[in-house]
Amino acid sequence: MERPHEVLLVALIATFAVIHLSRADDQEGFISLDCGLPPSEASPYIEPDTGLWFSSDSDFIQTGKIGKIDPSLPKTIKTYVTLRYFPDGIRNCYNLSVKQGTNYLMRFTALYGNYDGLNITPKFDVYVGPNFWVTIDLENKISGQSEEIIYIPRSNSLDLCLVKTGTTTPMITSVELRPLANDLYITESGLLKSFKRYYLTSSDTILSYPDDVKDRIWEPKFDPEWMQISTNLQANNSNDFLVPQNVLKTAAIPVNHTARFNISEELDFPDDQIYLYLHFSEVQSLPIGDSREFDIFWNGQQFDKTISPEYLKTTTIYSTTPVTCKGGVCNLELIRTTNSTLPPLLNAIELYTVVKFPQLETNENDVVAIQKIKARYGLNRITWQGDPCVPQKFLWDGLNCNSTDTSTPPMITYLNLSSNGLEGTIAAAIQNFTHLEKLDLSNNNLTGEVPEFLANMKSLILINLKKNNLIGFIPQALLDREKEGLQLFVDGEHRCFSGSCDVTEKKIPVKTVAFVSSATFMVIIVVLVLIFVFKKKKKSIKLGGNVTSTNISEISIEMKKKKYNYSEVMEMTKNLARPLGEGGFGVVYHGVINGSQQVAVKLLSQSSTQGYKEFKAEVRYRRNSVYVKPMRFMYAFIVLQVELLLRVHHINLVSLVGYCEERGHLALIYEYMSNGDLKHLLSGKHGSSVLKWSTRLQIAIDAALGLEYLHIGCRPPMVHRDVKSTNILLDEGFTAKLADFGLSRSFQLGGEFHVSTAVAGTPGYLDPESYRTGRLAELSDVYSFGIVLLEIITNQDVVDQTRKKSHIAEWTTFMLNRGDINGIMDPKLHGDYNSHSAWRALELAMLCANPSSENRPNMFQVVSELKECLTSEISMKGNSQDLDSQSFPKVSMSYDTQDFPSAR
Ligand SMILES: *[C@@H]1O[C@H](CO)[C@@H](O)[C@H](O)[C@H]1NC(C)=O
Ligand SMILES: *[C@@H]1O[C@H](CO)[C@@H](O)[C@H](O)[C@H]1NC(C)=O
Ligand SMILES: *[C@@H]1O[C@H](CO)[C@@H](O)[C@H](O)[C@H]1NC(C)=O
Ligand SMILES: *[C@@H]1O[C@H](CO)[C@@H](O)[C@H](O)[C@H]1NC(C)=O
Ligand SMILES: *[C@@H]1O[C@H](CO)[C@@H](O)[C@H](O)[C@H]1NC(C)=O
Ligand SMILES: *[C@@H]1O[C@H](CO)[C@@H](O)[C@H](O)[C@H]1NC(C)=O
Ligand SMILES: *[C@@H]1O[C@H](CO)[C@@H](O)[C@H](O)[C@H]1NC(C)=O
Ligand SMILES: *[C@@H]1O[C@H](CO)[C@@H](O)[C@H](O)[C@H]1NC(C)=O
Numbered sequence: 001m002e003r004p005h006e007v008l009l010v011a012l013i014a015t016f017a018v019i020h021l022s023r024a025d026d027q028e029g030f031i032s033l034d035c036g037l038p039p040s041e042a043s044p045y046i047e048p049d050t051g052l053w054f055s056s057d058s059d060f061i062q063t064g065k066i067g068k069i070d071p072s073l074p075k076t077i078k079t080y081v082t083l084r085y086f087p088d089g090i091r092n093c094y095n096l097s098v099k100q101g102t103n104y105l106m107r108f109t110a111l112y113g114n115y116d117g118l119n120i121t122p123k124f125d126v127y128v129g130p131n132f133w134v135t136i137d138l139e140n141k142i143s144g145q146s147e148e149i150i151y152i153p154r155s156n157s158l159d160l161c162l163v164k165t166g167t168t169t170p171m172i173t174s175v176e177l178r179p180l181a182n183d184l185y186i187t188e189s190g191l192l193k194s195f196k197r198y199y200l201t202s203s204d205t206i207l208s209y210p211d212d213v214k215d216r217i218w219e220p221k222f223d224p225e226w227m228q229i230s231t232n233l234q235a236n237n238s239n240d241f242l243v244p245q246n247v248l249k250t251a252a253i254p255v256n257h258t259a260r261f262n263i264s265e266e267l268d269f270p271d272d273q274i275y276l277y278l279h280f281s282e283v284q285s286l287p288i289g290d291s292r293e294f295d296i297f298w299n300g301q302q303f304d305k306t307i308s309p310e311y312l313k314t315t316t317i318y319s320t321t322p323v324t325c326k327g328g329v330c331n332l333e334l335i336r337t338t339n340s341t342l343p344p345l346l347n348a349i350e351l352y353t354v355v356k357f358p359q360l361e362t363n364e365n366d367v368v369a370i371q372k373i374k375a376r377y378g379l380n381r382i383t384w385q386g387d388p389c390v391p392q393k394f395l396w397d398g399l400n401c402n403s404t405d406t407s408t409p410p411m412i413t414y415l416n417l418s419s420n421g422l423e424g425t426i427a428a429a430i431q432n433f434t435h436l437e438k439l440d441l442s443n444n445n446l447t448g449e450v451p452e453f454l455a456n457m458k459s460l461i462l463i464n465l466k467k468n469n470l471i472g473f474i475p476q477a478l479l480d481r482e483k484e485g486l487q488l489f490v491d492g493e494h495r496c497f498s499g500s501c502d503v504t505e506k507k508i509p510v511k512t513v514a515f516v517s518s519a520t521f522m523v524i525i526v527v528l529v530l531i532f533v534f535k536k537k538k539k540s541i542k543l544g545g546n547v548t549s550t551n552i553s554e555i556s557i558e559m560k561k562k563k564y565n566y567s568e569v570m571e572m573t574k575n576l577a578r579p580l581g582e583g584g585f586g587v588v589y590h591g592v593i594n595g596s597q598q599v600a601v602k603l604l605s606q607s608s609t610q611g612y613k614e615f616k617a618e619v620r621y622r623r624n625s626v627y628v629k630p631m632r633f634m635y636a637f638i639v640l641q642v643e644l645l646l647r648v649h650h651i652n653l654v655s656l657v658g659y660c661e662e663r664g665h666l667a668l669i670y671e672y673m674s675n676g677d678l679k680h681l682l683s684g685k686h687g688s689s690v691l692k693w694s695t696r697l698q699i700a701i702d703a704a705l706g707l708e709y710l711h712i713g714c715r716p717p718m719v720h721r722d723v724k725s726t727n728i729l730l731d732e733g734f735t736a737k738l739a740d741f742g743l744s745r746s747f748q749l750g751g752e753f754h755v756s757t758a759v760a761g762t763p764g765y766l767d768p769e770s771y772r773t774g775r776l777a778e779l780s781d782v783y784s785f786g787i788v789l790l791e792i793i794t795n796q797d798v799v800d801q802t803r804k805k806s807h808i809a810e811w812t813t814f815m816l817n818r819g820d821i822n823g824i825m826d827p828k829l830h831g832d833y834n835s836h837s838a839w840r841a842l843e844l845a846m847l848c849a850n851p852s853s854e855n856r857p858n859m860f861q862v863v864s865e866l867k868e869c870l871t872s873e874i875s876m877k878g879n880s881q882d883l884d885s886q887s888f889p890k891v892s893m894s895y896d897t898q899d900f901p902s903a904r
Pocket of ligand 7: 419420421422443444445
């Protein structure tokens with residue numbers, strides 16, 4: 001029994017849908033906004049008179065207030081109920097989504113309707129993008145003012161701006177956009193603004209949609225000197241202009257059949273240039289022998305063609321060049337030819353004036369970028385509407401542009417977002433400002449690292465990032481730019497550069513946590529394992545708020561660039577032909593990439609996934625020890641670590657060239673250090689020649705520079721935690737580089753969790769005070785460096801149970817106290833050193849290895865002291881022959897051997 005009902009219902013719905021569809025098709029591309037209509041209130045709705053779909057304007061504007069037209073006004077005026085008015089700001093703009101390059105008829109309507117009860121009609125200006133369009137003055141316009149323009153947007157968004165020019169409040173009732181054919185209503189320059197559009201009829205019907213599929217508004221117009229002729233038949237209106245049938249059904253002819261048919265129009269602005277469009281269609285079937293033929297004169301100039309309109313078929317005649325009308329009065333005359341039997345006829349006229357839009361909009365890339373930045377940081381400044389740069393009087397707060405030349409698109413040259421409470425990372429969109437000269441992001445809450453792309457922005461001459469919560473290094477490339485003259489302002493602690501750091505300015509944050517470098521491998525394994533795991537699961541892990549402010553996808557792009565296939569690894573190592581050594585996590589092989597670059601490939605065996613478990617055990621997290629969470633931590637942690645490893649570039653740090661993870665094959669590719677490690681070189685085994693004293697000093701300086709880079713200028717500073725002679729590697733030019741650095745970074749998850757590891761360093765190099773965390777962790781590195789320096793000077797083993805004093809520092813102290821300075825120096829040097837420089841080095845080493853951390857220098861001081869040693873060594877080299885132990889200064893140091901811990 002229910003079936004027929006259902007069928008009926010379905011049929012009904014189907015019919016309904018068809019009706020809707022056809023309407024929608026008809027109005028394709030139309031934008032019809034009923035301003036001030038609350039979005040919830042039946043938006044969109046069909047306007048009953050026209051069938052046009054209107055919707056609320058609320059999606060296209062963030063500002064303004066909603067007003068309601070005085071309900072006591074006569075009904076004829078209340079075509080609209082609501083409006084939007086703008087009590088705040090000077091310029092308020094709609095951001096309309098349009099199709100770039102489409103020819104639009106755009107209509108702006110304002111109907112005051114005493115919405116505010118003040119009875120003061122507003123007067124204000126309307127701009128399209130950066131260009132003035134029209135002044136709206138509603139005085140004495142009880143039924144409002146409507147303005148039309150034909151405009152081709154240059155991008156997919158169009159700014160329609162209301163600009164306050166006096167004391168009254170700008171307001172708007174509706175905005176309508178109608179796409180037109182692109183080859184119609186063309187002007188040589190500027191744009192066309194509707195001046196008059198009427199059809200010649202004695203009726204009083206205004207025609208628009210749906211009579212006019214393009215929703216042009218045709219006013220009726222008639223004159224006593226005219227006579228109306230008409231037809232009931234449909235005309236062929238299929239020329240491009242698609243003039244409505246009802247316009248073509250009536251026409252006017254002069255009452256005096258022999259007289260001229262003339263029409264004059266007085267312009268609002270006498271100097272306006274004007275374009276004319278005339279539409280003709282013969283409405284009478286002419287008897288044989290009759291003819292209607294006439295010439296058209298426009299301001300006295302004859303159109304080249306004699307017209308004889310066809311029966312029921314549109315002919316449109318229009319001007320292709322603009323004219324100005326003498327005294328601002330334009331004259332049209334239709335004059336019948338001598339052999340025409342009938343007077344001239346005319347159906348409709350359109351007149352357009354030319355408006356100049358001289359100001360080009362701001363460069364589109366810049367606009368997109370600044371919009372991204374606006375959205376990204378949720379900037380809601382009242383001036384940040386419409387075109388960012390122009391007109392200059394409405395330039396957005398905090399911007400500057402080069403906009404002196406209106407014929408080229410202005411570009412943003414200065415971006416000042418200082419003290420705007422910005423949060424998150426430095427927006428990548430900034431790199432799209434190709435002419436940005438000054439960037440000020442100071443005094444915000446920005447987090448994450450200083451992005452490398454800033455260095456690639458060639459136009460930049462000043463960057464201010466002070467007073468933010470940025471972490472990590474300043475990219476080397478940016479520092480290089482600084483050397484070329486870029487003014488770079490960053491908080492002291494962000495500076496990571498060697499040699500010239502102002503240490504006194506340095507603030508070391510409390511939250512530094514040290515990681516022991518032997519965890520490096522583990523971490524990297526975990527990285528790779530996790531990448532592997534996550535790839536398999538195809539799940540994205542969402543990191544809470546400020547887990548990491550660095551964009552993970554950016555990192556993965558960076559990581560992808562450095563990623564190698566297993567087959568590539570096999571190729572670069574010639575199928576693992578040349579092992580270089582073996583470490584705890586796998587074997588290291590020699591390899592070659594890009595034809596000539598030598599690399600060291602650490603291949604991790606399957607069983608090395610053990611490291612993952614170990615690592616997991618090392619991760620400690622406070623407060624909330626829910627077991628599910630470590631994965632999340634580690635992912636965040638790992639992202640930070642890998643990012644760091646791939647980004648840190650310093651001449652005295654061994655760099656990661658790439659990595660491989662493929663079906664359980666894990667490999668890390670490092671730069672190749674052909675001269676092995678320092679310990680090996682000092683040992684003189686494998687036939688390597690004895691290192692000269694000056695070379696040793698240079699190696700010490702290099703290593704110290706690497707360490708200084710880690711300690712000074714980065715927030716949080718990095719602590720190596722495993723400085724030792726086997727971690728100092730030498731390349732073919734004997735440049736020393738620190739290896740296994742860089743995992744000494746802490747990170748905090750949403751302020752709740754603190755991740756750290758506690759893996760022991762290497763016996764003999766361990767600071768007796770052994771600060772693992774806090775600002776003193778760096779001084780533990782200084783201690784280890786002191787031990788390395790002692791190795792360089794003495795060439796003794798760090799721990800040797802066969803010696804009287806097993807620990808190298810104890811032994812040195814013991815020798816010093818005995819006054820046996822010659823016995824301290826490496827006998828392999830055969831006295832070939834300047835004793836002054838040797839003494840200074842020894843003194844420095846002992847200072848670094850001081851059991852009490854407060855007596856130790858920082859790495860900045862170590863570097864400068866070592867540099868002085870080397871200078872004195874070189875300058876006094878000539879005198880070295882006469883020197884013997886006597887030239888050592890008096891031994892004044894005394895060490896309490898009790899203080900030295902026994903090696904662990
Ligand atoms: C303007 O509209 C375009 C297109 O809808 C959009 O991409 C852009 O973000 C908008 N701009 C603003 C300031 O809302
Ligand atoms: C209308 O005129 C055009 C040419 O102007 C012609 O191609 C078309 O066939 C005509 N349509 C009808 C219905 O006669
Ligand atoms: C009609 O116009 C012609 C030419 O302008 C003029 O000579 C004639 O007097 C006019 N006729 C009337 C009745 O006005
Ligand atoms: C047409 O022109 C004549 C003289 O040129 C003038 O007297 C008359 O008023 C004009 N008519 C219209 C409708 O402009
Ligand atoms: C009108 O006369 C001219 C010559 O005087 C002729 O060339 C033209 O074809 C004629 N027009 C019509 C419609 O007969
Ligand atoms: C802005 O500067 C750039 C580069 O100097 C130039 O290409 C562009 O034309 C300038 N624009 C204006 C409006 O001056
Ligand atoms: C940073 O954020 C904190 C709280 O989130 C706020 O108190 C502080 O004022 C902000 N600092 C700046 C410079 O905006
Ligand atoms: C920069 O502009 C290019 C081209 O317009 C665009 O593809 C890219 O996404 C933009 N980059 C950013 C970070 O906005």
